[in-house]
Amino acid sequence: MSDPVFPPGPSGNGKLGCLPEMRQNPMTFLQDVAEEYGGIARINMGAYCSYLVSEPRLIKEVLVDHYDKYKKNTRYKQVRMVIGEGMLLSEGMIWKEQRTRAQPKFTAKALNAQLDWISKLAAKFIDAWQAPARAGDPIELEYQFNLLTQLLAGVWVMGRGFQKRAATVAGIYHQIRMNWPEMTDLRASLLRPKNLRKAVNFRLALRELDRCIYELLDEYPSIMQDDIGFLKHLLEEGEAPEKQIRQNRRSLRDQVLTLFVTAFETTATSLCWTLYVIDRYPEVKRRIREEMDSVLDGGELTPEQLSRLEYTEKVVKESLRLYSSVHSFSRVALQDHLIGGYRVPRDTTVIISSYVTHRLAQYWEDPERFDPERFDKARSVGRSRFAYIPFAAGHRNCIGSYMALMQSKLVVALIMQRYDLSLVPGHVVEPQAATTMRPRYGMKMNISRLVG
Ligand code: HEM
Known part of the structure; x- marks a missing residue:
């Protein structure tokens, strides 16, 4: 042979x-x-x-x-x-331990139980778009969705204590993205001043991010009193929280940041593309509204109602087919x-x-x-x-796929009940391969409030 x-x-x-x-x-x-x-x-x-x-x-x-x-x-x-060494990049026993420990918090049952606060927080955020709608100002959807998904992911991972840090973290993350270095070796960057500046700013932003997370960890008594937060779940098992934080500071930071980053950026990009296709295809927009009218009653959204948004789910899935964030x-x-x-x-x-x-x-x-x-x-x-x-497959598939679909449907529902969004005429839309497949020039949309 x-x-x-x-x-x-x-x-x-x-x-x-x-x-x-x-x-x-x-x-x-x-x-x-x-x-x-x-x-x-x-x-x-x-x-x-x-x-x-x-x-x-x-x-x-x-x-x-x-x-x-x-x-x-x-x-x-x-x-x-x-x-760092969180679930996305860890290997072997460390990965297995992290994934097994996390799994119970990612089931449909566990996530449906969180819908109430997620939906309230998201609704409050989206209600604030009334100001640009009234003023006739367009909104930058990618930016808005990054803020929203950071807020939701941050609270889901770190508990309510994240809320007062949301703006700071958003600012730091912006710095990280703007200064994403081509190379990580500072000495190699010395040859090109632009690279060096980026590499230095990148490190400074990371230092700020660490400071913020460590400060939050040190507030563990209020984390433990909270009724939500993945971090609380981690600290509840094994040694006393104080001891865990002292001994596993870096590992806790890595696990928290991994879940935060993997959750928010992918979902924000995917939402951007979903709203883009809804605007592009009037028939899709009409059918989504029709579904909202027949399934939702204007009150708080329930898991049962979300599960009945079948057409909306297909729209999210099809947009993930053509525009997979990863x-x-x-x-x-x-x-x-x-x-x-x-x-x-x-x-x-x-x-x-x-x-x-x-x-x-x-x-x-x-x-x-x-x-x-x-x-x-x-x-x-x-x-x-x-x-x-879109969520890979096999043992290293996306652990957050249910959360991503749930959040996407929820946010689409909240927006479609309140506003009409349409791409600003002349705004060029083109996929760009960054850490996610984002719209290269962002997604600028005109926004108007629905009457009635
Ligand atoms: C539309 C949104 C999302 C998309 C398209 C997406 C896609 C993916 C893909 C393709 C992978 C596999 C990467 C690889 O094998 O290299 C992955 C892994 C992962 N995703 Fe997501 N994701 C999304 C949302 C989320 C959310 C909401 C979370 C929640 C925390 C999350 C957490 C993770 C984690 C922790 C991993 C690593 C899993 C492991 O290696 O065991 N993702 N995601």
Whole structure:
């Protein structure tokens, strides 16, 4: 029998191979690669080769069937500097312990039980949009959704004590984003003053963030008295809170910040795209309003009502198909392995792009068309579960997927009952690969209050 071969794929140009194209626009570049080379492709990046796995059957091989032959790609140094060794980037026993401990707080039952305060806080935030609506000022939706989801994630993770820090944390996080360094090594940045300035500002903002979180940790007596907060759940188990905070300060900080960051940025971006498509397709807007009228009664939203917003849920899911906030994620091969009969050498980075897989014509008819009814039960029959991966799959899938869908439906419902939003004419909308797939120029919308 002959040795397994490498899969086909682009070699690019010069010393850097395809790296420049990948950096410029990973979404469209990877889509072109999948179209030309099929379900598995080997991409020359100059000093190394990465694989793109886009065929659902092969994605299952990596994420489920042979999950133990891959580890998460934790080479994102900048992200690691911000969130440390929390559940997103930890490995092995530490990860297992963190995930097992967190799981009970992520069940539908546990999250539905929190809907009351989430809905009140979100409604208060969204009611404040009356001011720009009255003044006829547009709102910057991405900015607003980041503030809102930070507030919700912050209180959910850290308890009510987060509220008085929300503005400070938002300011610090803005600094972190604006100064996201190209390289983390300060000495290497010395050669380019702009990089150095960013690297220094980035570190200063991180220091501020740490200070804020540690200060909050030191308020553990009020955290323990609170009726909500994931941190309280962590501190309730094992040693006395005071001792845990003294001994595991850094680890608690990492776990708290990981959940905060993973929860807010993805949900904010996804909400932005959902409101964008609702504005773009008048028929979708009409049907959502119709559903709201028939399901909601103007009072507090209940979990039961949210579960009946079936059309709205399909709209959120379809917007996550076309605009997955996490456009791609990756794994690293721990040993030589075969995927689809092709050779994958140890240490190879395997990229899985939801952006690409969500556009495969074999699974998604007329893939660029926004069509929420794709998610009707009848039309979903026979479609591979691995053709739809906004929350990844397998043992390292997104633990917060229920929370994301619940919050998205809630926020859409609160907005659609109160306002009409429409993109400011001439505002250019274009996806950009940042830490999430955000709208490159933000999302500026005109806002008016609904009468009645
Ligand atoms: C629309 C919103 C969201 C999207 C699209 C999303 C997507 C994802 C994806 C694709 C992954 C896997 C990443 C990888 O394997 O490299 C992931 C992991 C994760 N997500 Fe989400 N997410 C969302 C919301 C949330 C929320 C609300 C939380 C709540 C805290 C959350 C917490 C996490 C955590 C902790 C992980 C790491 C899980 C592990 O490795 O065990 N996410 N998410």
